Amino acid sequence: MDGSVRINPYLDGNFAPVRSEDDFDLTVVGEVPDALAGTLYRTGPNPQFDPRDGNHHWFAGDGMVHAFQVDGGKVRYRNRYVRTPKWLAENAAGKALFGTFGNPMTTDPDFIGKDSGVANTNIVFHAGKLLALEEAHSPFEMDAATLDSKGYLDFGGKFTAHPKFDPVTGEMVFFSYSTGVMPFSNTVSYGVADASGKLTRRQDFEAPYCSMIHDFMVTRGHVLFPVLPLTGSMQRAMQGLPPFAWEPEKPAMVGVMARDADVSTMRWFTAPACYVFHPMNAWEERGKIHADVMRYDTAPLFPLADGSPGRKSAAYLTRWVFDLNSDSDVIHEEQSDDLAGEFPRFDERFAMGAYRHGWIGGQSRRPGDIRTDSLAHLDLKTGARTTWVLPEGDYVSEPVFTPRSATADEGDGWITAVAYRGENDRSELLVFEAQDIAAGPIATALMPRRVPFGFHGNWVNAA
Numbered sequence: 001m002d003g004s005v006r007i008n009p010y011l012d013g014n015f016a017p018v019r020s021e022d023d024f025d026l027t028v029v030g031e032v033p034d035a036l037a038g039t040l041y042r043t044g045p046n047p048q049f050d051p052r053d054g055n056h057h058w059f060a061g062d063g064m065v066h067a068f069q070v071d072g073g074k075v076r077y078r079n080r081y082v083r084t085p086k087w088l089a090e091n092a093a094g095k096a097l098f099g100t101f102g103n104p105m106t107t108d109p110d111f112i113g114k115d116s117g118v119a120n121t122n123i124v125f126h127a128g129k130l131l132a133l134e135e136a137h138s139p140f141e142m143d144a145a146t147l148d149s150k151g152y153l154d155f156g157g158k159f160t161a162h163p164k165f166d167p168v169t170g171e172m173v174f175f176s177y178s179t180g181v182m183p184f185s186n187t188v189s190y191g192v193a194d195a196s197g198k199l200t201r202r203q204d205f206e207a208p209y210c211s212m213i214h215d216f217m218v219t220r221g222h223v224l225f226p227v228l229p230l231t232g233s234m235q236r237a238m239q240g241l242p243p244f245a246w247e248p249e250k251p252a253m254v255g256v257m258a259r260d261a262d263v264s265t266m267r268w269f270t271a272p273a274c275y276v277f278h279p280m281n282a283w284e285e286r287g288k289i290h291a292d293v294m295r296y297d298t299a300p301l302f303p304l305a306d307g308s309p310g311r312k313s314a315a316y317l318t319r320w321v322f323d324l325n326s327d328s329d330v331i332h333e334e335q336s337d338d339l340a341g342e343f344p345r346f347d348e349r350f351a352m353g354a355y356r357h358g359w360i361g362g363q364s365r366r367p368g369d370i371r372t373d374s375l376a377h378l379d380l381k382t383g384a385r386t387t388w389v390l391p392e393g394d395y396v397s398e399p400v401f402t403p404r405s406a407t408a409d410e411g412d413g414w415i416t417a418v419a420y421r422g423e424n425d426r427s428e429l430l431v432f433e434a435q436d437i438a439a440g441p442i443a444t445a446l447m448p449r450r451v452p453f454g455f456h457g458n459w460v461n462a463a
């Protein structure tokens with residue numbers, strides 16, 4: 001292996017990494033509201049070196065955090081790599097050492113089985129700490145001001161990129177999958193940390209099969225674990241077949257239990273095979289759990305078990321209903337909106353309860369394209385949707401909501417997102433009035449270079 005690869009789509013265009021760590025004062029066009037004060041943190045994969053695998057996957061690149069600090073109408077930008085043990089080892093070697101997802105078939109023999117965490121998927125703030133997250137490893141703490149890497153935190157083992165934050169108790173509720181000694185095990189772990197960041201609970205249970213569980217749902221009273229047929233298999237990996245693959249002959253299953261119950265009380269609901277990367281929110285009404293999810297007919301981005309390419313699929317906002325008082329374990333499914341998209345977000349002060357306003361990144365031109373070319377506001381009470389579509393060749397990141405004040409009504413505030421402009425190969429921070437997305441941004445902060453397509457971001461208030 002000499003580190004060289006054929007051009008991979010995830011190393012091309014605005015998927016390609018940027019390899020500089022910079023600090024920029026951005027030029028603002030329009031007016032950033034004075035009351036908007038804080039930082040939009042975003043993260044995504046950004047391989048430090050050219051990957052060893054010809055079949056490098058987007059999800060496998062080293063994490064890089066991008067911070068847009070907003071204060072007094074001005075915007076400053078800073079980006080830093082997450083200096084994980086993998087990043088440090090490869091930096092010292094001056095080349096990639098790990099295969100995709102730590103695949104032993106393509107990892108340097110001296111590094112097989114060593115920590116391959118990339119902390120590239122989400123960046124969240126809990127108990128005063130900024131945490132870079134990836135679903136197979138522990139949270140990695142970054143300094144919120146400098147973005148200096150501080151190191152892994154211990155929450156009793158592997159973690160998720162999508163913990164849920166209880167707006168009432170301040171708890172961080174989380175899970176991890178394929179925990180245990182053997183890779184690709186069926187074991188799932190449920191955990192809770194209190195508002196101070198102290199681990200208060202962690203308990204393992206066996207899922208029906210090994211699934212890539214990217215995200216989960218939490219209501220005021222219950223926790224829901226989606227086990228969907230994007231399966232993991234060590235046996236496949238050792239045969240040179242895909243470690244993760246779409247197996248549609250298996251049903252979609254969702255484990256439901258009371259948040260404070262023992263895992264032995266888990267009740268499994270089922271639906272025809274489907275995949276969900278991201279739910280929007282989940283809540284309870286009169287003995288039923290409702291969950292709004294971005295539902296795919298087949299798992300996108302992953303091959304079939306024999307290695308053949310998977311079918312293209314787009315996600316649509318769909319409401320799942322679980323009737324806790326019924327003998328039936330069938331999940332009732334109903335599509336709520338017909339705009340294909342991803343990255344559903346809402347006013348997270350209303351997490352785990354009934355809510356009205358949601359936002360998604362839309363795929364207006366090419367449903368199922370993993371890039372989103374528009375932003376949409378969805379009024380879930382009236383069904384009304386308003387959309388802002390970028391010009392051809394431009395794309396926009398996940399929409400992140402920030403309330404106008406701590407006591408503002410639900411959905412009253414701003415959306416921030418990062419756009420990529422194809423024409424000049426640069427990026428911009430965009431600020432929108434949250435319920436007037438269609439009017440376009442009220443402020444745009446211009447970058448002197450691009451920010452690669454990434455995954456998730458969150459706003460942290462200056463206070």
Ligand SMILES: [Fe+2]
Pocket residue numbers: 121161162214215277278455456
């Ligand atoms: Fe995600």
